[in-house]
Amino acid sequence: MNEDVRSAEFSGMPHLAGVDHSMVQLPGLRMHVAEAGRGSPVLLLHGFPQNWWEWRDVIPALAAHHRVICPDLRGAGWTQAPPGGYTPAGLGADLEALLDALRLDRVWLVAHDWSSLLAYRLCFAHPERVAGYLCIGAHPFIRFSPRLLAGMGAMTFQTVIVAPGIGRRRLASDGFARSLFLDHTAPEYRWDDRDLEVFVSRLREPARARAGVALYRGFILPEEMRVMRGGYLSQRLETPTRVLYGREEGIDPALLGGFERNADDMRLEVVDGAAHFLVDERPDLVAQRALEFFAAA
Numbered sequence: 001m002n003e004d005v006r007s008a009e010f011s012g013m014p015h016l017a018g019v020d021h022s023m024v025q026l027p028g029l030r031m032h033v034a035e036a037g038r039g040s041p042v043l044l045l046h047g048f049p050q051n052w053w054e055w056r057d058v059i060p061a062l063a064a065h066h067r068v069i070c071p072d073l074r075g076a077g078w079t080q081a082p083p084g085g086y087t088p089a090g091l092g093a094d095l096e097a098l099l100d101a102l103r104l105d106r107v108w109l110v111a112h113d114w115s116s117l118l119a120y121r122l123c124f125a126h127p128e129r130v131a132g133y134l135c136i137g138a139h140p141f142i143r144f145s146p147r148l149l150a151g152m153g154a155m156t157f158q159t160v161i162v163a164p165g166i167g168r169r170r171l172a173s174d175g176f177a178r179s180l181f182l183d184h185t186a187p188e189y190r191w192d193d194r195d196l197e198v199f200v201s202r203l204r205e206p207a208r209a210r211a212g213v214a215l216y217r218g219f220i221l222p223e224e225m226r227v228m229r230g231g232y233l234s235q236r237l238e239t240p241t242r243v244l245y246g247r248e249e250g251i252d253p254a255l256l257g258g259f260e261r262n263a264d265d266m267r268l269e270v271v272d273g274a275a276h277f278l279v280d281e282r283p284d285l286v287a288q289r290a291l292e293f294f295a296a297a
Helices: 003-009 059-063 088-101 114-125 146-155 157-162 167-171 174-182 193-203 206-228 283-296
Strands: 020-026 029-036 041-045 067-071 107-112 130-136 241-246 266-271
Touching: 020 088, 029 059, 029 088, 041 059, 041 114, 059 067, 059 283, 088 114, 088 206, 107 114, 107 283, 114 130, 114 206, 130 283, 157 167, 157 174, 157 206, 167 174, 167 206, 174 193, 193 206, 241 283
Parallel strands: 041 067, 041 107, 107 130, 130 241, 241 266
Antiparallel strands: 020 029, 029 067
């Protein structure tokens, strides 16, 4: 990496041995991409409010067998944070443009949190481009039950984020940003302050805090409502898919059944001792399940 580029565009970038960094020019967006390893390509998509560093403990194991590609999605990490484009169409176009720019006809896909829905949308629209998908989080084929409301109390932070004039300031404040991690992790897990700083520090930039608000308003909340209304129950998932869900995530795992009616090849595993940030809490399991899945296909 050119040192001038590093200082100008990658200020504050954490170091991980064996990982190279580049900026990829997409239509209307300069996207940061971290890469490691060689072999069949694996695309890792981070959640909110994280960036490529979410995969720090997964990359080495996968890179021993695959070319691992970890983009910072629009507005996150070291990718540009323009004011618009945080919609299903806009973010989907980013993802397809990245595959085209890197000349990736077909990839293995691993995604967490909101990007898991972005990944499902790619599988629906272009199944030929995804060899298999490992989803970290809930799937979109949930059928509404009043029991889903039991977990809504833990989601009140979302109303703060989208509140006019408040959300941006709250996201930029360390206390609120850190609570997004500390309040949604299994009790036995302890965050490393250095890792938290990698995530929280990016939100101190006003443009990235605004991007977080735009992401919730334009993608996360509309997609959550679509799932709750059964908006994906008419879709058919052809892509071989495996789902890892933390038992302490919030939704009763018993409510995640019934996906067989919508998926050709999908299996769910509930992970004990993990909550929302399963990639951070159990990176060993994520890497193991990914490698097993990719090798068996």
